Amino acid sequence: MAYKDILAPVITLEADESALTAAAEIAHAFETRATALIVAVHVASAFADQERPFSEVLADVARGTRNAAALERTKIVDWLEAAVHNFEVRDLTIEAAVDQNEVLAHARVTDLVVMARAETHAHARRALIEHVLFEAGRPLLLVPSAPRKPRAWKRALIGWNAKAQSMRAVSAALPLLQRAEAVAVATVDALPSRSGHGQAPGRELAAYLARHGVQVEVRNLDSMGRTEARALLDEAEGFGAEVMVMGAYGRSRASEFVFGGVTRELLLGSPLPVLMAH
Incomplete structure (x- = not known):
């Protein structure tokens, strides 16, 4: 792919x-x-x-x-x-x-x-x-827009919440993920759920990606009072990620869109590239 x-x-x-x-x-x-x-x-x-x-x-x-x-x-x-x-x-x-x-x-x-x-x-x-x-x-x-620096696009962190938009982002990022050297799946305050994360948050996505030739590690994060976006950005920095993969959330209001909280925070202040899909 x-x-x-x-x-x-x-x-x-x-x-x-x-x-x-x-x-x-x-x-x-x-x-x-x-x-x-x-x-x-x-x-x-x-x-x-x-x-x-x-x-x-x-x-x-x-x-x-x-x-x-x-x-x-x-x-x-x-x-x-x-x-x-x-x-x-x-x-x-x-x-x-x-x-x-x-x-x-x-x-x-x-x-x-x-x-x-x-x-x-x-x-x-x-x-x-x-x-x-x-x-x-x-x-x-x-x-x-800054800093302008070269990237190898070899380390990626997936912000995973088991929703449709998140899966669309993962599917869109699959070509990058398949050539990456290190990929992590991160959840924030995730709970087991039959209709969402399954028995172990992140495990089903990791198995799916493995079938597509992407080996990942799963990191279940405790927000510890941080916003979800902040927790993911901190994890991405520690992981050395060159790109984050996330679902994008928002709704139409009058003539403009209103971004969801996590989406808005990442759009405004992510220090690293974010690959999003709605």
């Missing part, structure tokens, strides 16, 4: 270089197709970081192919030309991506979507993440 197609939606090189790096590393490891989807956020856009004076908007429009979004695109393309793996390049505006759902058309026909978690263009970035995570039906690998 292998990834055959990887998509990286990006807005700026400064914030998204880590996502491009991760996409290039994984694509190179699987000798597969990688696509950079450059999402333009123009100065006049409602998704821009801040509202600009009308004079500044006009000046940016007057620059034509030298406007801010175009210059950012040039930086990204220059980076891609020197990357360790060849990328196909596609372009969208943020309005087309989100308001017209065009990012979904790209994401739904790929094996893995890779994005960066960053503070810049927060409104646009959150909208893209929500669309991909909850509507594309594809897994999302969310990486921190």
Whole structure:
């Protein structure tokens, strides 16, 4: 089993270089197709970081192919030309991506979507993440924008709660898990249950993964007053994990999604990449 197609939606090189790096590393490891989807956020856009004076908007429009979004695109393309793996390049505006759902058309026909978690263009970035995570039906690998460092993707920790979303994330991560050198399954305050964890939390998942060629160790954690996300992050750090695998939880409210507690905490502050599926 292998990834055959990887998509990286990006807005700026400064914030998204880590996502491009991760996409290039994984694509190179699987000798597969990688696509950079450059999402333009123009100065006049409602998704821009801040509202600009009308004079500044006009000046940016007057620059034509030298406007801010175009210059950012040039930086990204220059980076891609020197990357360790060849990328196909596609372009969208943020309005087309989100308001017209065009990012979904790209994401739904790929094996893995890779994005960066960053503070810049927060409104646009959150909208893209929500669309991909909850509507594309594809897994999302969310990486921190910093520090930018190379990864071998050889150590993985699975945050397991025996729910459907968690299993979807495990299935999506299987190509990475099968080439990993060390994999741990971690539960937090898990109790035996016939309809959930079974007699021994994590054991059934470990047996399933073993049948797919993945040897894992099971770690049943006591939260000791920590949040579930914090307990998993502490365990991942101690294990030396390069990626965490988790189910993503949320529900639709009006025009946006409301993330579940663990999902929200990981989206906001995980220091390591998190592969999620809803």
